[in-house]
Amino acid sequence: MIVMIGGIPCSGKSTLMRNIIEHLGSHEDCEPMKLFPCQKHNDVLVVGRYPIGETFGGTDRISYGAISKFRDFIEQENSNYKHILIEGDRFFRATDIEWLLSEHDAKVFILKVSPEVEKQRHVDRGDEQSEKWLQTRRTLINNLQTNFIIMNDLNIRQTDTSQILDEVKNEILALIS
Numbered sequence: 001m002i003v004m005i006g007g008i009p010c011s012g013k014s015t016l017m018r019n020i021i022e023h024l025g026s027h028e029d030c031e032p033m034k035l036f037p038c039q040k041h042n043d044v045l046v047v048g049r050y051p052i053g054e055t056f057g058g059t060d061r062i063s064y065g066a067i068s069k070f071r072d073f074i075e076q077e078n079s080n081y082k083h084i085l086i087e088g089d090r091f092f093r094a095t096d097i098e099w100l101l102s103e104h105d106a107k108v109f110i111l112k113v114s115p116e117v118e119k120q121r122h123v124d125r126g127d128e129q130s131e132k133w134l135q136t137r138r139t140l141i142n143n144l145q146t147n148f149i150i151m152n153d154l155n156i157r158q159t160d161t162s163q164i165l166d167e168v169k170n171e172i173l174a175l176i177s
Contacts, residue, residue, distance in 0.1 A: 006092035007111030059088035
């Protein structure tokens with residue numbers, strides 16, 4: 001199964017992924033295709049790398065040049081792993097999500113937070129992202145949720161608290177167990 005996690009900045013994507021990774025145990029860094037640094041956790045491939053203490057890891061560190069190679073990467077690696085986990089906005093595009101859902105056993109999660117929680121999380125981590133850029137990300141996620149082709153296949157979760165984020169983690173771990 002391929003699990004893709006997206007959402008606006010500060011919705012808990014990286015925190016969720018780090019919590020999932022913690023349960024997967026030790027890993028080996030690998031790069032199964034050029035531009036795709038990954039972590040291999042036995043039969044689970046995590047796209048991107050998540051060094052301890054680094055706020056912006058995962059797919060945030062992957063080159064934009066990898067976007068056009070996303071489908072080739074999935075086709076190459078899907079049969080090599082029982083599960084592939086992908087978090088972040090690098091590959092979270094409607095066209096690729098539509099393809100992923102139609103061609104593979106995949107689950108797509110969108111994490112959402114209230115405006116108040118989003119604002120506080122940005123303050124807590126000292127973000128310097130412009131409001132214009134943040135609004136672009138919000139619009140992208142809203143557009144995905146209203147995309148008639150995929151909207152019924154999206155798993156939308158409101159992650160305002162760590163308890164709810166933990167529930168989503170358990171939901172995903174159950175999918176990949």
